[in-house]
Amino acid sequence: MFDILKKTLETGSQTTKYPQIPDIAPAGFRGKPELLSEKCTFCGKCTTACPPGVIWLAEGDGEKILTLSYCGCIFCGRCEEVCPEGAIKLSGEYELASKTKEDLLTSIRRKT
Amino acid sequence: MNREFIAALKKEFGNNILDEITSLNETYLTVKKEANVKICDHIYHHLDIPLVSIFATDERKKDGCFKIHYVFSLDKGDAFVIIKINVDEKSPRYNSITHKIATANWYEREIQDMFGLVPVGHPDPRRLVNFEDWPDGVYPLRKDFDIKTKPPRVEGEYVYRRVEGEGVYEIPVGPVHAGVIEPGHFRFSVAGEPIINLEIRHFYTHKGVEKLFENISLDKAVFLAERVSGDNSVAHAVAFCQAVERIAGVDIPGRAKYIRVVLLELERVYNHLGDIAGIATDVAFAMGAAHANRLKEEILQLNEKITGSRLLRGMNTIGGVPRDIGDKKDEILLTLSEIQRDFRELMEYLMSIPSLMDRIETTGRIYNDTAKGLHVVGPVARASGINRDTRRDHPYAAYPETNFKVSVQKGGDVYARTLVRADEVCESIGLIEQALWSLPDGEININIGEIPDGYALGYTEAPRGETLYWVMIENNSIVRCKVRDPSFCNWLAIEYAVLDNIVPDFPIINKSLSLSYSGNDM
Numbered sequence: 001m002f003d004i005l006k007k008t009l010e011t012g013s014q015t016t017k018y019p020q021i022p023d024i025a026p027a028g029f030r031g032k033p034e035l036l037s038e039k040c041t042f043c044g045k046c047t048t049a050c051p052p053g054v055i056w057l058a059e060g061d062g063e064k065i066l067t068l069s070y071c072g073c074i075f076c077g078r079c080e081e082v083c084p085e086g087a088i089k090l091s092g093e094y095e096l097a098s099k100t101k102e103d104l105l106t107s108i109r110r111k112t
Numbered sequence: 113m114n115r116e117f118i119a120a121l122k123k124e125f126g127n128n129i130l131d132e133i134t135s136l137n138e139t140y141l142t143v144k145k146e147a148n149v150k151i152c153d154h155i156y157h158h159l160d161i162p163l164v165s166i167f168a169t170d171e172r173k174k175d176g177c178f179k180i181h182y183v184f185s186l187d188k189g190d191a192f193v194i195i196k197i198n199v200d201e202k203s204p205r206y207n208s209i210t211h212k213i214a215t216a217n218w219y220e221r222e223i224q225d226m227f228g229l230v231p232v233g234h235p236d237p238r239r240l241v242n243f244e245d246w247p248d249g250v251y252p253l254r255k256d257f258d259i260k261t262k263p264p265r266v267e268g269e270y271v272y273r274r275v276e277g278e279g280v281y282e283i284p285v286g287p288v289h290a291g292v293i294e295p296g297h298f299r300f301s302v303a304g305e306p307i308i309n310l311e312i313r314h315f316y317t318h319k320g321v322e323k324l325f326e327n328i329s330l331d332k333a334v335f336l337a338e339r340v341s342g343d344n345s346v347a348h349a350v351a352f353c354q355a356v357e358r359i360a361g362v363d364i365p366g367r368a369k370y371i372r373v374v375l376l377e378l379e380r381v382y383n384h385l386g387d388i389a390g391i392a393t394d395v396a397f398a399m400g401a402a403h404a405n406r407l408k409e410e411i412l413q414l415n416e417k418i419t420g421s422r423l424l425r426g427m428n429t430i431g432g433v434p435r436d437i438g439d440k441k442d443e444i445l446l447t448l449s450e451i452q453r454d455f456r457e458l459m460e461y462l463m464s465i466p467s468l469m470d471r472i473e474t475t476g477r478i479y480n481d482t483a484k485g486l487h488v489v490g491p492v493a494r495a496s497g498i499n500r501d502t503r504r505d506h507p508y509a510a511y512p513e514t515n516f517k518v519s520v521q522k523g524g525d526v527y528a529r530t531l532v533r534a535d536e537v538c539e540s541i542g543l544i545e546q547a548l549w550s551l552p553d554g555e556i557n558i559n560i561g562e563i564p565d566g567y568a569l570g571y572t573e574a575p576r577g578e579t580l581y582w583v584m585i586e587n588n589s590i591v592r593c594k595v596r597d598p599s600f601c602n603w604l605a606i607e608y609a610v611l612d613n614i615v616p617d618f619p620i621i622n623k624s625l626s627l628s629y630s631g632n633d634m
Contacts, residue, residue: 007399028418028420029421030420051328051335
């Protein structure tokens with residue numbers, strides 16, 4: 001009994017006050033991919049490289065739309081690797097919980 | 113060993129062997145369909161060679177036949193012997209070997225569900241993977257089954273074995289469990305507290321992984337392999353990559369081999385720490401569980417720092433590893449030395465608590481002959497006196513250049529399994545240190561390009577045990593990928609481990625076997 005108390009006091013508190021105090025991911029962490037509309041050329045390389053197929057390109061109404069769904073994203077970083085323009089970057093953001101699937105879509109568009 | 117072995121087999125069964133192909137350490141012997149029982153029985157019982165997998169392929173386009181492969185592992189000579197039989201499309205039946213070799217039980221039932229090949233004389237021909245609402249005559253792994261097919265649901269019934277008698281009660285548990293765990297059905301028959309029979313039913317999370325492999329490109333398949341069994345990601349990815357690299361006949365750079373060892377062992381450490389924490393939880397020793405979980409979390413955070421993923425994902429590719437971890441060497445070594453010190457203290461402490469020892473000693477015993485008969489693998493097998501470890505018996509990556517000892521216990525109980533895992537944690541930390549100290553310079557991956565047509569095995573020792581991939585490639589795409597997760601071998605052992613134990617001990621027995629639902633169901 002005394003041992004348990006001693007060990008517990010020695011170890012101290014191991015948890016943090018998350019989410020009041022944000023927990024910042026280390027450098028190199030592969031989190032939420034961000035699309036950068038100013039760099040993107042809408043070439044579609046990321047759409048074919050994506051293993052779960054959650055990036056897609058659509059054309060219509062005189063514009064091109066690149067959409068990414070975080071629903072099925074596996075954060076592998078292949079889109080970032082294949083992008084010749086550096087228009088997709090995996091960020092350190094990981095808080096992605098949402099009530100609807102639509103909230104988990106992100107898209108960029110450009111007039112053709 | 114391999115050559116002598118094949119020569120001896122040929123002498124014994126010369127007229128039954130139709131064809132022989134050797135590539136790397138694998139020898140494929142095509143034998144007459146009627147001779148499968150005789151030959152497999154001879155290899156298994158007479159020569160004492162374990163049967164590690166059975167799988168089928170649909171090669172009807174080539175010669176109108178399905179093929180069934182029986183994979184035997186020659187542990188002493190680092191070789192595999194694969195006995196093949198041809199099963200004609202017109203009479204899709206072959207002789208079951210289950211009555212001679214119990215290990216074959218689930219494999220033959222799986223082949224029956226997936227390919228519609230009937231094992232004649234199987235003692236339990238019920239469905240295994242497909243449920244009763246799946247229509248007859250629809251076989252998902254046949255080549256003419258399109259992946260987008262949605263078969264209609266039909267009425268059907270699954271009959272459980274029943275134990276009857278005065279005072280015998282049935283306790284059905286699952287498939288929905290308390291807590292965030294995966295689905296599986298357990299049907300206990302009890303007389304008072306002791307369990308007199310347990311029947312398990314799984315495959316609720318069957319996702320058609322093997323079919324998916326056949327429909328995605330090679331570069332994406334690595335990511336699928338990583339997700340077959342979530343906490344054994346590295347072991348699966350490495351096994352898959354090694355199979356493809358063996359087909360391509362390339363040797364990956366030395367640095368990549370050492371990095372793979374570091375990753376594989378980090379995975380083993382965090383899995384074993386989690387299992388030890390689980391055992392402490394299940395005997396209601398919260399303080400021990402908290403400490404083991406703290407250590408596991410430290411490893412997960414270390415993983416995140418060095419690879420960007422807590423579960424070490426995205427760290428393998430065909431031809432090597434995509435990211436280097438060599439620059440984080442000091443950080444890894446420092447964290448591991450602290451963890452090792454704390455872990456030793458924790459284990460000494462856990463083993464000195466009488467109320468914990470009382471719960472785990474003699475509980476959930478798997479006897480050596482049962483373990484051998486079911487071909488149990490991994491730490492569970494080693495705790496039942498089976499001295500097998502893929503890292504030593506079929507060395508891969510940088511394991512041939514490292515020193516480690518394989519921990520074997522004879523008890524077969526929860527205590528023995530805990531001891532094996534504790535030893536393995538320390539050995540793994542030692543392996544990571546060795547690998548990092550002798551990390552060679554150079555490239556971390558090579559570009560393989562087009563993969564020639566062919567097939568090969570890939571194997572690793574996952575934290576749960578021997579993991580096997582058999583990959584067949586044609587025109588640079590996957591034609592067949594058979595995945596044999598360790599849990600597929602170990603699940604049936606639980607039916608034996610719980611016998612004569614009381615129902616409240618089931619959770620710790622289950623935890624001590626550390627079984628994966630997802631890897632098993634696929």
